[in-house]
Amino acid sequence: MIDRDRAARLGVDTANIANALRIMVGGDQRVSRFRDDTVNEDYDVQLRLQESDRNDPNTLSRLFVPSDKGALVRLDNVVHLMSTNTASRIDRLDRQRQDSLRAAVAPGFAQADRIETLREEVARMNLPPGYTSRVSGRASEMETTFKEFLWAFLLSVVLMYIILVSQFESLVHPFTILLSLPLSVPFALISLWTAGQTINLYSALGILVLFGVVKKNAILQVDHTNQLRAQGQALRSAILQANRDRLRPILMTTCTLIAGMLPLALGTGPGAEERRATAMVVIGGQALCLLLTLIVTPVAYSVLDDLKGRLVALTRQPTPAPSPVEVAR
Numbered sequence: 001m002i003d004r005d006r007a008a009r010l011g012v013d014t015a016n017i018a019n020a021l022r023i024m025v026g027g028d029q030r031v032s033r034f035r036d037d038t039v040n041e042d043y044d045v046q047l048r049l050q051e052s053d054r055n056d057p058n059t060l061s062r063l064f065v066p067s068d069k070g071a072l073v074r075l076d077n078v079v080h081l082m083s084t085n086t087a088s089r090i091d092r093l094d095r096q097r098q099d100s101l102r103a104a105v106a107p108g109f110a111q112a113d114r115i116e117t118l119r120e121e122v123a124r125m126n127l128p129p130g131y132t133s134r135v136s137g138r139a140s141e142m143e144t145t146f147k148e149f150l151w152a153f154l155l156s157v158v159l160m161y162i163i164l165v166s167q168f169e170s171l172v173h174p175f176t177i178l179l180s181l182p183l184s185v186p187f188a189l190i191s192l193w194t195a196g197q198t199i200n201l202y203s204a205l206g207i208l209v210l211f212g213v214v215k216k217n218a219i220l221q222v223d224h225t226n227q228l229r230a231q232g233q234a235l236r237s238a239i240l241q242a243n244r245d246r247l248r249p250i251l252m253t254t255c256t257l258i259a260g261m262l263p264l265a266l267g268t269g270p271g272a273e274e275r276r277a278t279a280m281v282v283i284g285g286q287a288l289c290l291l292l293t294l295i296v297t298p299v300a301y302s303v304l305d306d307l308k309g310r311l312v313a314l315t316r317q318p319t320p321a322p323s324p325v326e327v328a329r
Helices: 004-010 014-026 057-061 111-125 138-168 173-178 180-195 201-230 235-266 272-315 324-328
Strands: 028-036 041-047 064-066 072-074 091-093 096-098
Touching: 004 014, 014 028, 014 057, 014 064, 111 138, 138 173, 138 201, 173 180, 173 201, 173 272, 180 201, 180 272, 201 235, 201 272, 235 272
Parallel strands: none
Antiparallel strands: 028 041, 064 072, 091 096
């Protein structure tokens, strides 16, 4: 402990005391450079007391520190040495002291599980004012990424709807196509659960790929149905023929995508776990969504088209019949 009154009278700055102890006890990694001409190499010269002297209070008390008056003052004249326990190193983040926790994760638990457990423990500790906790590192990046992913997903759905409206020149048919997107999410989650995977950034990317393929299959059916109806076919006949005509392209796309994802699902090596999460979402989700595309999309097309016709009929104002006087005129 520094005797600040005595140090002020002797002209000793506390920074000089701390610097002397830091060099002698903690050591200075580079006080000079030494060149060995025999091997043509330069080495850093480190300065530090020997371990026996560092642990001896009597040796430390005989250290000298400079004063503002140009003299040297022994350390025991301005410092009282005592034995106590303290932190060997102080880490800071945003100018605040921090304590970092490092631990291994038990099998079967994802990153979200451990973060939730740590937050529950911090809440149970009832920390006094001035103490805060935060998530950093990969966990913080994961939370930020998922928030940005949700915004990107919402904006992509809006953009897809706008593009489909301009393509089909209808407000109903794009909704029929995009209806398959939320219905495919349970199939993707079932695939993750069956394969023993967790929801992470890579499985979220796989869900985006799954959305693109499911939407493309629905576009094939709706577009061909519209073409057949434009040629004069009835609604039911156009839907059935469109499903028969587009069954082969949809099966080809599904099988090709599943075959392309199999190497990622079965691969090993660095990064295989992340690639496997993406592949399992696409493989399982697309295989299960095949039934969704072939059944739900035509049914939704028929239901929404009937609803559209009823709304149009209700909004049309009937033309009033001419009165007898007007007929006579």
